[in-house]
Amino acid sequence: MKAEIITIGTEILIGQTIDTNSAWLGEKLNEIGIQIERITSINDEEQTIIQALNEASLRADVIFTTGGLGPTNDDITKYTLTKYFDTELVENKSVLENVKKRLERRGIPIRKINENQALVPKNCIPIENKNGTAPGMWFEQKKKIYVSMPGVPYEMKGIMQNYVLSKLSQKINNQTNILHTTITVVNVPESILATKLTEFEKNLPDFVSISYLPHKTLVRIRLSGKHSIKNILEETLKNQLFKLKDHLKNEIFFDGSLNIFQIVAQLLQSKQQTISLAESCTGGAISKELTNISGISKVFIGSIIAYHNNIKRKIDVKEETIINFGAVSEETVIEMLKIREQFNTNISVAVSGIAGPNGGTEEKPVGTVYIAVTNGKIQHVKRYKFNGNRITIIKNATFFAFEMLRQLLMNEIE
Amino acid sequence: MKAEIITIGTEILIGQTIDTNSAWLGEKLNEIGIQIERITSINDEEQTIIQALNEASLRADVIFTTGGLGPTNDDITKYTLTKYFDTELVENKSVLENVKKRLERRGIPIRKINENQALVPKNCIPIENKNGTAPGMWFEQKKKIYVSMPGVPYEMKGIMQNYVLSKLSQKINNQTNILHTTITVVNVPESILATKLTEFEKNLPDFVSISYLPHKTLVRIRLSGKHSIKNILEETLKNQLFKLKDHLKNEIFFDGSLNIFQIVAQLLQSKQQTISLAESCTGGAISKELTNISGISKVFIGSIIAYHNNIKRKIDVKEETIINFGAVSEETVIEMLKIREQFNTNISVAVSGIAGPNGGTEEKPVGTVYIAVTNGKIQHVKRYKFNGNRITIIKNATFFAFEMLRQLLMNEIE
Numbered sequence: 001m002k003a004e005i006i007t008i009g010t011e012i013l014i015g016q017t018i019d020t021n022s023a024w025l026g027e028k029l030n031e032i033g034i035q036i037e038r039i040t041s042i043n044d045e046e047q048t049i050i051q052a053l054n055e056a057s058l059r060a061d062v063i064f065t066t067g068g069l070g071p072t073n074d075d076i077t078k079y080t081l082t083k084y085f086d087t088e089l090v091e092n093k094s095v096l097e098n099v100k101k102r103l104e105r106r107g108i109p110i111r112k113i114n115e116n117q118a119l120v121p122k123n124c125i126p127i128e129n130k131n132g133t134a135p136g137m138w139f140e141q142k143k144k145i146y147v148s149m150p151g152v153p154y155e156m157k158g159i160m161q162n163y164v165l166s167k168l169s170q171k172i173n174n175q176t177n178i179l180h181t182t183i184t185v186v187n188v189p190e191s192i193l194a195t196k197l198t199e200f201e202k203n204l205p206d207f208v209s210i211s212y213l214p215h216k217t218l219v220r221i222r223l224s225g226k227h228s229i230k231n232i233l234e235e236t237l238k239n240q241l242f243k244l245k246d247h248l249k250n251e252i253f254f255d256g257s258l259n260i261f262q263i264v265a266q267l268l269q270s271k272q273q274t275i276s277l278a279e280s281c282t283g284g285a286i287s288k289e290l291t292n293i294s295g296i297s298k299v300f301i302g303s304i305i306a307y308h309n310n311i312k313r314k315i316d317v318k319e320e321t322i323i324n325f326g327a328v329s330e331e332t333v334i335e336m337l338k339i340r341e342q343f344n345t346n347i348s349v350a351v352s353g354i355a356g357p358n359g360g361t362e363e364k365p366v367g368t369v370y371i372a373v374t375n376g377k378i379q380h381v382k383r384y385k386f387n388g389n390r391i392t393i394i395k396n397a398t399f400f401a402f403e404m405l406r407q408l409l410m411n412e413i414e
Numbered sequence: 415m416k417a418e419i420i421t422i423g424t425e426i427l428i429g430q431t432i433d434t435n436s437a438w439l440g441e442k443l444n445e446i447g448i449q450i451e452r453i454t455s456i457n458d459e460e461q462t463i464i465q466a467l468n469e470a471s472l473r474a475d476v477i478f479t480t481g482g483l484g485p486t487n488d489d490i491t492k493y494t495l496t497k498y499f500d501t502e503l504v505e506n507k508s509v510l511e512n513v514k515k516r517l518e519r520r521g522i523p524i525r526k527i528n529e530n531q532a533l534v535p536k537n538c539i540p541i542e543n544k545n546g547t548a549p550g551m552w553f554e555q556k557k558k559i560y561v562s563m564p565g566v567p568y569e570m571k572g573i574m575q576n577y578v579l580s581k582l583s584q585k586i587n588n589q590t591n592i593l594h595t596t597i598t599v600v601n602v603p604e605s606i607l608a609t610k611l612t613e614f615e616k617n618l619p620d621f622v623s624i625s626y627l628p629h630k631t632l633v634r635i636r637l638s639g640k641h642s643i644k645n646i647l648e649e650t651l652k653n654q655l656f657k658l659k660d661h662l663k664n665e666i667f668f669d670g671s672l673n674i675f676q677i678v679a680q681l682l683q684s685k686q687q688t689i690s691l692a693e694s695c696t697g698g699a700i701s702k703e704l705t706n707i708s709g710i711s712k713v714f715i716g717s718i719i720a721y722h723n724n725i726k727r728k729i730d731v732k733e734e735t736i737i738n739f740g741a742v743s744e745e746t747v748i749e750m751l752k753i754r755e756q757f758n759t760n761i762s763v764a765v766s767g768i769a770g771p772n773g774g775t776e777e778k779p780v781g782t783v784y785i786a787v788t789n790g791k792i793q794h795v796k797r798y799k800f801n802g803n804r805i806t807i808i809k810n811a812t813f814f815a816f817e818m819l820r821q822l823l824m825n826e827i828e
Contacts, residue, residue: 010638011627013450014594015441016671018434022455027429036427037462041436041453044625048451055469072608072626073615106603113605133605152628154802180428189520191527191547194486201487211458212486213425214566222430257430277719283705284698287719291697292805294771302725304718305691305701311716311757343725357708388568391706 001172003034004060006052007041008067008077009151021066021156028160030178032169034062035226044068049080057144062168067151069134071113078137081148082121085141089119092126092135099133124148127163131155136163145171177230181237182222182257185248186406190214193221193248200247207233208240216399220257252410260402261289267409268299268347273375275405276343277303278315278336280327281353281369285398301345306336312352315339328352328364330381333372340374347375347408349401355390369397373404373413380404380413415586417448418474420466421455422481422491423565435480435570442574444592446583448476449640458482463494471558476582481565483548485527492551495562496535499555503533506540506549513547538562541577545569550577559585591644595651596636596671599662600820604628607635607662614661621647622654630813634671666824674816675703681823682713682761687789689819690757691717692729692750694741695767695783699812715759720750726766729753742766742778744795747786754788761789761822765815769804783811787818787827794818794827 005025011017019041026036037060042048049068056063068077082089096118103110117133120126127136132150136159139146147164149156185193190212194201201210207227213220223240227233245253254263268275277287287303290296306312309327313319317335325331329352336350353369360366365385372381382404386396407413419439425431433455440450451474456462463482470477482491496503510532517524531547534540541550546564550573553560561578563570599607604626608615615624621641627634637654641647659667668677682689691701701717704710720726723741727733731749739745743766750764767783774780779799786795796818800810821827 010625011636012437013440013453014444014638015437015439016594016596016627016634016636018432018437020432023426023429023432025429026427030428037457039427039453039455043451070626070628071605074623074625103603108603108606111605111609113609154806180430182430189517189522191485191525192522195525195527209488211424211488212484213430214484220430222425224424224428279698281705282702283714284693284701284717284719285705287698287721288696288702291695291699291719291721291769291808294804297721297773300697301722302719303698303721305698305705305716307701307705307711307717308715355705390708392568394705 001034001062001176002037002060003029003062003064004037004056005039006049006056006063006065007039007151008044008049008065010043012041013043021151021153024153024157025064025160028165030180032165033172033177034168035176035178044074044076046076046080046083049077050084053084053146060144062145062147065146065148066156069148069150071117071133077148078119078121081124081137081139081146085121085123085139087122090122091118092120093118094128095120095126095135098128098135102133127159129155129159130162131158138164138167176226176228177233178224178226179233179237180222180224181241182220183241183244183248184254184256184258184263185219185221186252186254186263187217188219188251190219193219197244197247200244204240205236208236216260217403218260222257260399260406262293264402264405264409265290265293265296267406269295271409272299273347273409274299274301274345275347275349276301276339276345277348278339278350279303279305280307280312280336280351281355282351282394282397282401283307285394286349286351286401289398289402301343304339312336315342326364328354328368328370330370330372330383333370334379334381337372337374337379340376347373347405349373349405351397351401353384353393353397355393357390367393369393371397371401371404373401373408375408378408378413380408415448415476415590416451416474417443417476417478418451418470419453420463420470420477420479421453421565422458422463422479423455424457426455427457435565435567438567438571439478439574442579444594446579447586447591448582449590449592458488458490460490460494460497463491464498467498467560474558476559476561479560479562480570483562483564485531485547491562492533492535495538495551495553495560499535499537499553501536504536505532506534507532508542509534509540509549512542512549516547541573543569543573544576545572552578552581590640590642591647592638592640593647593651594636594638595655596634597655597658597662598668598670598672598677599633599635600666600668600677601631602633602665604633607633611658611661614658618654619650622650630674631817632674636671674813674820676707678816678819678823679704679707679710681820683709685823686713687761687823688713688715688759689761689763690715690753690759691762692753692764693717693719694721694726694750694765695769696765696808696811696815697721699808700763700765700815703812703816715757718753726750729756740778742768742782742784744784744786744797747784748793748795751786751788751793754790761787761819763787763815763819765811767798767807767811769807771804781807783807785811785815785818787815787822789822792822792827794822
C-alpha cells in the first residue's frame, strides 16, 4: 500500500514553519506497513491543491493532507476538497458540539466563523479532533483513501492515533511488511565504512537495502527490508544485522538510530556513573539534552548554569583565574569542574565559550569554546573553534561535550 | 522567478530525518525575490528522481535538489542527473584537490570511493563545498537552472551562501519583489482575530494576502505581498501594517514573527530586569531558550538545575517541605524561587513536575507541573497538567513558564 503526504500552507514554503508532521507520519505509517512514496508541500491555492491531489491519486493508494483547515479565510483545504470531490458542505452535529464545547471551556463566545468549522464535505467521515476545533476528514473514492488533517502537530497526531492508524490497519490485507534496523557507528568516516562493507552490500538479498546517514562524528547504517511474509523479513534482517556487526567488530557501534545524547545516557546508566554540569555559553543546552531522556534521573543530579561570572565564582572559580585567564579559558573550565565535588557526582562537565555575535577577540574569536570533563581520576580539556551563528555554535559545543563524555566513559581518554 | 525544491533521501520519507533545509532555502530565496512554489520529497530511486525533475521543470525556472551526493552506493543523485541531462561524468581537478585536502586534514587515506566524488557531470559548473567532500553542481538547460547540493545542512548552506545566492541574484532581471511582514498577537483566539479583521481583509489590495499562524497562546498574522515595483510594495505593506495594528489596538501584539522566548527576552531587556531560574523537570530547557537569544547575557544571570532533591536543598528548599508536600508541589516551587536572592536578580522562575514516563501518582499524574514566578513584590504559582510524552510535557512546561513570565513583566498578574 503506497501513500503520499500533501502538506498545505505557504508558511512552509517561505520558511516560517518547519514541517515536522511528515517525519512523524512516515514513521508511524511504516509501523503498520504503509510506505510514504512522496511528500509534496504546496501553497494555499485552490488550483495547486487540486493539481497535487490529482497527481498523488495516480500514484498512491492513500493520500494524507495536512494544513489549511483553520477557521480563517487563508485556510481553503476543506473548500477545495469539496470541489475536488464534486460534493457540497453539510453541517455535522457532533463536530458542532465539539466546537461549542471547546470554545465554552476556553470562555470564548461562538461566532459564525466557528460554526463554519462544523461544515464538512457530504462524502466524508468526520474524525473527532480532541485537541482542536477543526475535525479530521476521511474520504474514499475510486478505491483510494484520502485523509485530511489540521497542520497543528498535536491535533494531527491525536487524529492519527485515535482513529486513522487503527482504521488503516483494518483496511490493509496482504500487506507488505516494512522493517528498518539501524546501528550507529562512532568516529569512522562514511567512505571507510562503505569500503569495509563492499562485500556485505553485494551479498544483501534483493529485498534488503542499506543506507548511510552521517551526522558529525556518527554514521547511522540502516538496513531496510520489504517482504510479504513477516517471518522471512524479520529473520533475514536479523541475520544481515548479525553479519553487519561482524564486519564492524573492530569499530565502536551501538544498536539503534541513536544520537550522541542517547549514547552517553546509555553509557552513564549502564556504568552507573552520576553526572553534574557547569554550563556557561551552552546555557542549559547540555543539561536539557540529558533531561529529554527517560530514566536519566538515576544518573543526572543537576547543573549550575554560570552565565554571569558571579555565578562562576559560586562554583569556586577563583577571582584571579577569571582576571588572569578570562572566563573563556582552559583554567576557568577546569575550575568549573569542581561542580563534581559540590554536587557529589562521579563525573562532571564544564563548558565556557563565546557564542557571539559579540564578545569575540582576535585571540579568542566568536566560536571559541573550552570543554572539560573529569571522572575524578582523569581530566581532559579541549579548545574548539566552531563556525556559524550563535545557535550553531551552541549546538556544536553541546555535541562535542557529549562526544568528550563518550570518550571518557569508554576509557578512550588517558 | 519560480522555484521548486526536490529533497532526495529515503530517511526523510521514513521519518528518520526532518527536512530543515527547505525552510532555510525558502527564507533565503524569498529575500532575493524568488518564490518556492513546491517542495517534493522522494526516495533515492532513479526513476522517481527523473520523474520529479521532469515535473518540476514544467512548472519552475529554478530547481534545487538536496541530498543523495554522498560517496556511498545508496546516494545516486549525481548519476541520475548525468542520465537526466544525457551527459557523462568527468573528473574535475579542483574538486579532487578539495577532497584530498579535506581527507588529509582528518588523517583519512584517500580511496577509490573518495576519488569518485571528483567525478561530475560534464555539463555542470561544480561549486566548491567548503564544509564537505561532495561539490554542489550548477546546470543550465533550456533556460532552466538546476542546482544540486548535499543534504547535510551546513554543507548546503555554505554552498548557497558562498555561490548560489549571489549568482541567482545576478541572473534575475525584472524580478518580482516578495515581502512578508508579521506581527505576533498574544492570547487572542484565531477566530476572534479573524472576525475583528473581516473589514481589513476585504480592503487589502489584491497583491497583498493575509495569513494566520496559531501556536498555543500566540497567533502570528502575516501580510505577504508580491509586486514588480519595490517601492510600491514596501509602502503598501507599511501602510497595511499600520492599519492592521490600528484594528488590534486593544490587543497585545509584538512586531515580527516572534516566539514566546523572544517576546520575554525583549521584555526583560527593555525593562532591564535580570533573571535567574531554578529548573527541575525542565532540566535546562528554559535556560537554554533564553541563551539562544543574542544579547541575553545582559539580563540572564544563571540557573540551578535541581534535578535531584539534594540540589533543591542547595537552593534552601527545606527538608520538611519536600517530605511534607513532595518535590512536585506548590510549596517546593515557592521555596525554589529563593534562587532570586542567591543569584541576586530582579526576577526568578521555578519549575518542578513529573515529565514521566514514570513517577506519576493518582494525585499527581505524569504531566503535573508547578511553575512559579516572582519579581520580589508579586509572586505567582500555577499548577498545570500537560498531556503527551516526556518531551512534549517538557516543551509545554517551558512554553507556559515563559507565558507566566510575560504576564509578570507586563503587569498582568496582581
